Amino acid sequence: MEKAHFFGASKKWLALILCGVIILGIIAADFFINREKSEKTYVAMGTVITSKIQGKGSAEAEEEIRTMINGMETACLSWRCEGSDVYRINEHNGTFESVSQDTAKWIADCVDVSEKSSGAFDITIGKVTKLWNFDGESSNVPSSKEIEKALQAVDYSKMLFNSTAVKIAKGQFIDLGAVGKGIACDSAREILENSGVKSATVSVGGSVLVFGKSATVGVICPDDDTKCVGTINLKDKCVSTSGDYERFFEKDGKKYHHILDPYTGYPVENNLRSVTVICDSGLLSDALSTACFVLGYKGSLGLLNNYDAEAIYIFDDNTIAVTDGVKSFKLTDNSYKMK
Ligand code: ADP
Ligand code: MG
Numbered sequence: 096m097e098k099a100h101f102f103g104a105s106k107k108w109l110a111l112i113l114c115g116v117i118i119l120g121i122i123a124a125d126f127f128i129n130r131e132k133s134e135k136t137y138v139a140m141g142t143v144i145t146s147k148i149q150g151k152g153s154a155e156a157e158e159e160i161r162t163m164i165n166g167m168e169t170a171c172l173s174w175r176c177e178g179s180d181v182y183r184i185n186e187h188n189g190t191f192e193s194v195s196q197d198t199a200k201w202i203a204d205c206v207d208v209s210e211k212s213s214g215a216f217d218i219t220i221g222k223v224t225k226l227w228n229f230d231g232e233s234s235n236v237p238s239s240k241e242i243e244k245a246l247q248a249v250d251y252s253k254m255l256f257n258s259t260a261v262k263i264a265k266g267q268f269i270d271l272g273a274v275g276k277g278i279a280c281d282s283a284r285e286i287l288e289n290s291g292v293k294s295a296t297v298s299v300g301g302s303v304l305v306f307g308k309s310a311t312v313g314v315i316c317p318d319d320d321t322k323c324v325g326t327i328n329l330k331d332k333c334v335s336t337s338g339d340y341e342r343f344f345e346k347d348g349k350k351y352h353h354i355l356d357p358y359t360g361y362p363v364e365n366n367l368r369s370v371t372v373i374c375d376s377g378l379l380s381d382a383l384s385t386a387c388f389v390l391g392y393k394g395s396l397g398l399l400n401n402y403d404a405e406a407i408y409i410f411d412d413n414t415i416a417v418t419d420g421v422k423s424f425k426l427t428d429n430s431y432k433m434k
Contacts, residue, residue, distance in 0.1 A: 133157040139164045140275055141230065142300030146283070149307075150293030159290070160283045160297065167282060171198045172275045174221060174268070180261075181271055185221070189265035191255070199258050201278055201378060205271070208382040209251035211401050216386035217357040221268030222248040226360075229353040234344035236351060242360035249357050273337075277381025280304035280333050284377070302335040302381050314407055315340075316428060317368035324409065324431045328423040333377040337384035338369030338409075354388045365391045366410050373421070374404035392416060410434075 133153040136145045144164065146157050169176045171194075174185055180194040194202075208216045222245035226237045237245075253264035263269055271278075276299040283297040287306050294307030303312050309330035313323030317340045327334070339362075343352035352362045372384040379402050387395035392408050396418065399406055405420040409431070416434040417424050426433060 135161070137161065140168050140279060140299065142276065144279075144297070144299050146295065146297045148287070148292050148295040148297075150291070152290045153292050153295075156286055156290040156292050156295070159286045163282050163286060164279050164299070167279060168275070171195060171201075172271050172278065174270055181269060184261050184263055185268050188263050188267050191260045191262040193260050196258055199256055199261060201271070201274065202254070202256055202261055202269075204378050205274060205382060206251050206254060206256070208379070208386055212386040212390060212395075212398050214251060214357055215389035216273065216382055217249055217251045218269045218271055218273070219249050219251050219254065219263065219267050220355060220357050221270035222246075222266075223355055223357075223360045224270045224272065224353075225268065227351070227353070227355070227362075229342040229344070234346075234351070236346050246357075246360045249360075273385040274378050274381045276300045276302035277333060277335050277377035277379070280377030280380075284333075301337065301341060301384075302333065302377055304333050304377060305329040306331060314371050314409075314424075315369070317409055322428065324415065324428040325407075325424055325426045327373070327407070327421065327425075329373065332373055332375060333380045334371060334373045335377070335380040335384045336369055336371040337388045339363075339388075340368070354385060356389055363389050366412070367391065367408060368411055369409045370395070371407040371409075372399070372404050373406070374402055379404065 131151050131153050132149045134147045135157050136143060146160055148156050169179060171180045173179050174181045176182055180198040184192045184194065205218045226241055226245050228234055248267045253267065255262040279299045280297060280302050284304055284306055287295050296310050297304045309328050311326050311328055312334055314325045315336060316322040316324045317338055320340060337354055339352040341353065343350055354363050356363045367388055370384050370387040372380045372387060374380045383402060383404055386398060387406055390398060399418060405418045407421060407424060408416045413431045414434045415431055
């Protein structure tokens with residue numbers, strides 16, 4: 096009996112030890128799989144891209160994201176790349192042009208933001224942005240006559256589209272520069288979801304995707320873009336910033352920046368230095384940051400509500416305002432104050 100009892104107890108112990116070993120094995124395997132990570136920085140879309148991916152398959156996902164971003168610019172988004180969807184839409188202004196379903200959907204989303212922002216955001220601003228040429232080396236202030244002429248082509252309501260084709264009116268020119276980086280974040284998220292990696296942050300210029308686990312994102316200081324004025328904690332969100340410091344030139348002591356008022360054709364002049372928008376979609380965070388900059392602080396709060404988006408506004412008197420849903424903002428630069 097005694098022996099049988101002892102044998103039964105040892106069997107129990109053996110089973111327990113075996114379970115322990117299996118559990119430890121699973122934990123160790125998970126640890127090693129999720130320790131796999133990939134961190135890369137490179138230049139594409141005319142900006143710096145940094146991806147930090149954790150978990151099994153991170154290197155493959157990183158490579159796929161890089162290929163996607165390069166392809167997206169040349170096949171879809173850039174008005175400069177001969178043969179891209181946007182290039183062909185512009186080339187064939189006045190007639191319907193077949194495009195990928197993705198491009199048609201992105202354009203439809205842009206037009207929705209135009210409608211809800213009463214035209215403060217308008218991708219048909221292309222003739223005006225080309226005139227200012229903020230990407231070029233020798234930037235000049237265009238004459239008021241030139242601006243007036245280019246403005247005649249700006250009107251999103253003249254665009255027509257379905258799920259596979261887009262038509263702009265004769266003489267119009269579209270520029271998706273305000274949403275390209277956000278779109279890249281959305282497409283990166285799709286790749287990450289399908290790859291099964293654990294978590295990632297992908298930053299494409301002024302747009303950042305936080306995927307899988309929470310991460311701290313810095314809000315850039317408008318006077319020195321190597322510093323941050325504060326931080327926010329995000330998880331499974333996109334965040335985009337539009338600022339007057341991102342692309343600009345100075346002429347005769349006056350600063351001209353790249354966020355344009357579609358009604359005047361000139362750089363927006365209000366009391367804002369930057370707007371950072373947080374929401375689920377990269378395209379929307381990017382479009383909304385541009386639109387909110389144009390509309391100004393009070394004028395843009397209603398637009399954010401339409402999209403369940405939150406924002407951080409930095410003003411030219413070094414004050415900062417955040418919308419009610421921004422709970423995690425931490426001010427880190429004491430030369431700025433909360434409003
Ligand atoms: P960045 O491209 O530097 O991240 P934004 O996202 O704010 O900055 O986009 C600014 C770009 O969008 C400009 O360079 C121009 O190509 C385009 N743009 C400027 N003003 C408008 C506007 N009101 N609506 C739509 N696009 C705009
Ligand atoms: Mg933008």
